Amino acid sequence: MLAAMKYRDFVWPNNPRIFEVEYRRTLHSYKLPFSGYVVQDLGLQNKIIRGEGEFTGTGAYESFRQLAELFEENKGGKLVHPVWPTIYAYFAKLNLREEPREDYVHYSFEFWEYKGSKFEDVAEAMDNFDYDDPLASLPGLKRYTTAAEGDTLRSLAEKFGVSVEQMCSMNPSVEDPDEELTKGQLIRFR
Secondary structure, three states: OOOOOEEOOEEOOOOOOEEEEEOOEEEEEEEEOOOEEEEEEEEEOOOEEEEEEEEEOOOHHHHHHHHHHHHHOOOOEEEEOOOOOOEEEEEEEEEEOOOOEOOEEEEEEEEEEOOOOOOOOOHHHOOOOOOOOHHHHOOOOOOEEEOOOOOOHHHHHHHHOOOHHHHHHHOOOOOOOOOOOOOOOEEEOO
16 A cells, blocks of 8 residues: 655545656747757756545535645645655645535646755755745855845845855956946856
């Protein structure tokens, strides 16, 4: 018997009946004058996990309500499937497939994988995650911003919560942290 499917703190009382994983790749075709076309591979995209199932018994509607409450929260979480690897995912869609009876609810769902989601199996892995900036926790990721009129390294350091010394070391071409940056200049802040 398979283990139960889980999303954040919700455990399915019975696993979904249908489960589908969509693997996607972005391709773009360019027309070449007088000679055909070229296809450019722009890379892999996030997986989309879809499924449908039923909640049955006296707690059927309560199970759906709990799942709907998770959907309403604006944050991602750990999606554990009994067969597929555990991933970070955002709850993208939840459908009530028919008018529920007292002991039966038919539903469908869709989760979008958060890229770069391999992580150790720790329950707290998503609980303290900054959902407004999901890239913030990726180690070693270089982050840049474009300078607006009036920006300085000092003002950007304050904006992004890093020290002026760190900003200066990441942007050695700017000698004075109080020097006004050129509008549109690319500045590294992480």
